[in-house]
Amino acid sequence: MAGSVTGISVDGERRPVVVGLLADPDLPARFAGRLDDRLPGELRRRVDERTDWSVEWVEDAFEVLYPDHERLMAKARQRVRDTHWDVAICLTDLPLFGDSGPVAVKISEADRVALISLPSLGGLRLGRRLRDVVVTLVQNLVRGPGRAHRDRLASRLAARAGLDPAPAARGSREFRISRFPTARLLGGMVRANRPWRLVIGLSTALAGAFAGSAFGVLYSSIWRLATSLSAVRTAGVVAAAVLALATWLIVGHNLWERADPVSAAAGERERRLRNAGTAITVSAAAIAFFVALFLIIVAAVAVVVPPDYVTQSLGHAATVVDYIRIALMATVLGTVAGAVGSGLEDDTTVRRATYSHREQERRRRASRDDR
Structure with a gap:
């Protein structure tokens, strides 16, 4: 077990330690809520079991201060000064950058504040990794500055x-x-974007996809085409349909952030990174959309189309592979129809899952606040 907490005391007497979490809305706030339940036990187990640890969290859109790290840290320092918080940990879903590249953690030991960029912790095991980082930072902050602690x-x-x-x-x-x-x-940026939210929000595209898939399920000419294609051609058609959906979403909803001729090299690097995150997020959503639609169509083909009728239409005994190919072709038709339908989706629903939209929102808020 780690040694006793000595960094915070009153007249030499130990007292409860309050860890404050200052979280951006959305994903950071969700993780802050989870830490609120689990963090006290982790701190007792891994830092000092004799200390009465408590955790409080506040959702606060301090992202409007981005990209000035110092302004973010100043807001956390103010929390420590003006509240009963002993330590303040800021959580943001923004990718942060310093002179040497992406910044994952920024810490001011003298002020007992720290800033954590969730995307820098990666896309896998994010909850566990964040908990480990927060525990480590709190352990350092409550014990005060010192070479050994550093x-x-x-x-x-x-x-x-x-x-x-x-x-x-x-x-x-x-x-x-x-x-x-x-x-x-x-990977962390895509995780913060949460592509599944985009899939769930594509209700209009899904309606169009079902309408398009109906042709593939009901028309025997499409069955013959599906079963006559080679595996390579089928894979190419599937890839083209998914690419069409992803491209339509990006172009139709203006998700691509254009180059700014007056931006500095660092700003251009960040823009390219945000665009890459958008492309991966939308592509992952398009793949998930295709897979979900395919599973539904497989079930529909199995229920609606009898084997004898497939055998009669194809001229040979129907097999499981034939049914899968028919379902794939029907899903391709549905995905293309869904791509067209995605243009009718509400822009806010689609853009909310991308960094480019949130970046524009931050700039608008910051512009209003500076007036």
Whole structure:
């Protein structure tokens, strides 16, 4: 067990320690709510079992202050000064960047505040990794500054989250992704976008997809075409349908962020990263849409079309492979119809799942706040 907490006391007496979580809306707020339940037990088990740990969290759209890290940290410092919080941990779904690349964690030990960028923690096991990072940061912050604590923090963040120290301004420390930073950041951005929300929101596209798939289920000429195609051609047709849906979503809803000729090199790098995250998010949603539609169509073909009729239409005994190919072709037709229908979806529903839209919202809010 780790040693006792000594960084926070009153007249030498130990007192309860309040850990405050300041979370952006949406995904960060959801994780903050989960930490509210689990974090006290983790802190007792892994930091100091004799301390009375409590956790409070607040949803606050401090993303309007992006990209100024110091303004974010200043807001957390104000929370520590003006409330009974002993430590403040900020959670954001924004990718943060410093001079040396993507920043995962920024910490000010003297002020007992820290900032965590969720995308930098990757797309897999995000909840567990975030809990490990928060516990490690709290353990360091409540014990105050010191070379030994600093070295221990660096080694634990490296072991538990794959983070290494990065050069930072005086008075604060930054930690960056140690290996494959771009791939890990993209994975985290897609996870923060939550592609399944986009799939659920495509109600108009789904209606069009069912209408298009009906032709493939009911018309025997499409059955013959489906069973006559080679596996390579079938795979190509499926890929083309998914690509059509993804492209239609991106173009039809203006999800692609165009280059700004006056932006700096760092801003251009971030724009490309956001566009890559959008492309992967929408592509994953399109694949999930196709798979879900295919499973429904397989069941429909099995129920609606009798084997004898398929045998008569194809000129040979119907097999399971024939049914799968028929369902695939019907799903392709439905996906293309769904792509057309996706243009009628509400822009907000589609754009909410992309960083480009949230970036535009942040800029509009920041512009209003600065007036």
